[in-house]
Amino acid sequence: MVFHMKLRTMSSKRKPLYFRNVKQIKRRKQSIGRRCCCRCSSSLQLPLLWKEMRENNQLCDGVVRCEDGVVFNIHRIVLTAVSPYFRALFTNSINRGCMEITEANVRISSGAFRVIIDYAYTRNCVINKSNVFELLKYADQYEILDVVEKCCEFLVKDLTASNCLQVLKFASQFFCKSLTDRSNIYLLQNFANVFKDNEHFCDLSGEHLRQILADDCLNVKSEEVVFEAIKRWTEHCSEGRQKYLLDLIKCVRLGNLPQEKIVKIAHWQAIQADTACTLYLTDILTIMEDFGESLMKQKSTYLMRPRIPYDILFAVGGWSAGSPTSFVETYDNRADRWLVSKDTDVVARAYHGMCSYDGKIFIVGGFDGNEYFNTARCFDPAVHLWKDCACMHYSRCYVSVVLCLDRIYALGGYNGRIRMNSAERYDPVSNQWELIPSMQKQRSDASAATLNDKIYIVGGFNGQEVMNSAEMFDPSTNQWSYIPQMASPRSGVSLIAYHDALYAIGGFNGYTRLPTMEVFIPGASAEWMEGSEMTTSRSNFGTVILDDYIYVIGGFNGSTTINYVEYYDVETDEWVDAAPMNLNRSALSACVISGLRNSKDYSFLDRSRKELHEDVKEDCD
Missing domain, CATH: 3.30.710.10 (Potassium Channel Kv1.1; Chain A)
Structure with a gap:
């Protein structure tokens, strides 16, 4: 007992050395931390x-x-x-x-x-x-x-068509490689506007112009644009520039022009005055007349070689041969060829929605023959990589998908039980979906488009009838309102915005597939107006804007899935046939990605070179 009392007395008078050392260490650390914070604060004010x-x-x-x-x-x-x-x-x-x-x-x-x-x-x-x-x-x-x-x-x-040549020249003088590269890319991608709008275009040296016109990445709708650029540059100072004419004319890939256009070029006064140019064009016309169709197939030769496209059209998924597919094709509009892509999604789906954002493709909802999806997938064509995104609140096939103000909207659709009027939107940055106010009508198999920061949706099927009604969503007020209804009911329709107008194309009216088109101009039209008819009736097809044309891709014609592709020229009010896809399919989705740094990977030119290399390798083996 005495022993325990001594211990209590010692503890009350004085703590062991161990506990005192711990407290001193803590105080020392706290004081050190305070001094560090003070020094950091002072340096920030310097x-x-x-x-x-x-x-x-x-x-x-x-x-x-x-x-x-x-x-x-x-x-x-x-x-x-x-x-x-x-x-x-x-x-x-x-x-x-x-x-x-x-x-x-x-x-x-x-x-x-x-x-x-x-x-x-x-x-x-x-x-x-x-x-x-x-x-x-x-x-x-x-x-x-x-x-x-x-x-x-x-x-x-700040690069524009009117200043890019000035910026390029300045960047070259001061060895700013990054600025030089970016300016040159902008020049090639916007060449048609540059040679018309840039006052410094005619100041280019003959060699610099030749380098620009010979580049595979030159973005021109037709080789006629290349000739018009040569003509403008030459006529600006014809006396000193005639010596460059033959080298410049050789940059025009004449095999991609019809013969009547080449004859027109040959009659240009400057060429008529140049014996070498006249002989060159005469030889080209002779070759084309003698070899005709066989020459047209030789895309690997410089005369016929297409440019590398600036815009790549992707067609993904769909319904083919009685089942959904994960098939991906890309369209090279400079070669008018469809290419089968190796970037096939692992998930086969049809009746899905798709749009592009920030150089990536987003696929939403759909149906694989058994399951109705609430999933979303993202494809990055710059790195050839697919990945999963956050899931929607509801499963949706026959869904209408559209991009508006950096958000992806999924509207209506069918969840396997009912046609829906619910809607939700996705933020690609936060990878989250949120519900928004529901549409006024239940709609599946409808179509939506964005115009002037507002979302329009038309047609569709409500479970009982094919509809001709249309409505508009204003993200600034978060409200839906009706707009004038279409003249014809349409499900499986495609709605697309071009300039200030909405185009409702094709679809199914409850009895037959339609070739017809209706046009509506918000704020200017009291009703939908009749437009020119497609050459092929179709529903459930892909639609995109490419080269200022409206392209329609694949679909169902009432008896079978089709691979037919055609485009509408608004200026001439005509539909023109394009090359067909490799696979017949409907219920697909399509979109366009512009300015890919690796657009060559999706070009016919690159594909033909690789095939030629493989053929040569096999011959050597």
Whole structure:
């Protein structure tokens, strides 16, 4: 008992050394943490402090005098931190052993130098159209690489048909490789507008123009555009440019033009005056007359070689030979050929919806013959990769899918029990679906399109009848409202927006498949107007805008699935046949992806080269 009392007495008077050490260590850690936070806080205020001192002309130890006489008092340490040029100048590292200098004269306007000074002190600079070229020039001269990069980023975002040649020339002069590459890509992709709208087009050198026109990636609807560009450039200064004419004419892939167009080119006065050009075109016409159809198939030869397309049309899934398919085909509009893709989805589905966003393809809902899907899949054609997305709240086949204001909308459909009027939208960034107000009508097998940031949906089947009603959803008010109904009921219809009009094409009216088309202009039309008929009646087909034409792809003609493709030229009000798909199918979906960095992977030109290489390899083996 005495022993226990002694222990209690000791504990009440003094704690063991172990417990005291633990507390000291904790206090030491806390004090260290506080000191670190204080130091970080001070360092964050340092740029503001330097800026304030410059504005108040405090502790300045250097002077920079601009070409217009304006003088800036500066802290040399701040300016030398962003510019190796000024570091070498102020420290006199070029003339070693000499005293450091404190004054500098620069051949730059005070406005541009003020932007550079602001960047040195704050790491922010104001770049606009009026100062970007001068700023890039002197940021490059003074080796302020961050400002060079910011200028290049600004110019890339500001590229237009009217300024891209100027930007390209400027970027080449200052060895800005990234800006040069981006400007050149923009030039090739928008060439038809560049040669018409850019006042500097006729200032191109003959060799530079030849390089542009010979490029496989030149985005032109027809080789006629290439000839028109040559004609404009040559006639601008005909005396000094006749010597380039033959090399430029050889850039026109004449085998992709009808003979009457070549004859028209041959009658151009400048060609008539050039013996070499006349002989060249005469030989081309002779070859085409002698070989005809056999020559047309030789797409690997330069004369017939198509350009690499800027826009790639993807046709995915559908119903074929009595079952759904995961088949993927791509269309090369420059070669007028459909190519079977190896990027087949693992999930076979039909009656699904599809749209493109940010260079990717999103497939929503559908039916595999047994299951009605609430799933969504995403395909990235730049890396040839499929992946799953978040699931919808409801299963939907015969669903209408459309993109509006960076959100993907899934409207109506059939869940295996009922036709639905519910609607939901998907945010590709957060990968989440949310329900929105339901439509006023139940609709499956309808079609939707976006025009002027509003969503329109027409037709469909409600479980009892094929409908001709139409309605509009305004995301800004989150409300549905009716618009004038179509003249004809349509399910399996395709609705597409082009310019300021909506086109409702084909479908099933309850009795037969339709070749007809109706047109509605929101805000201008009181009713739907009759349009030109397709050459083939069809329902449940794909529809896209490609090369300013409305393409219709595949479908069901009332007796069988079809692979027929045709397009509508709004300007001529005519339907024209295009190459058919490789597979007959209906209930497919289609969309267009533009400007893929690997568009060559989906081109007929690349495919034919690979096949030729494989044939040569087999022959060698």
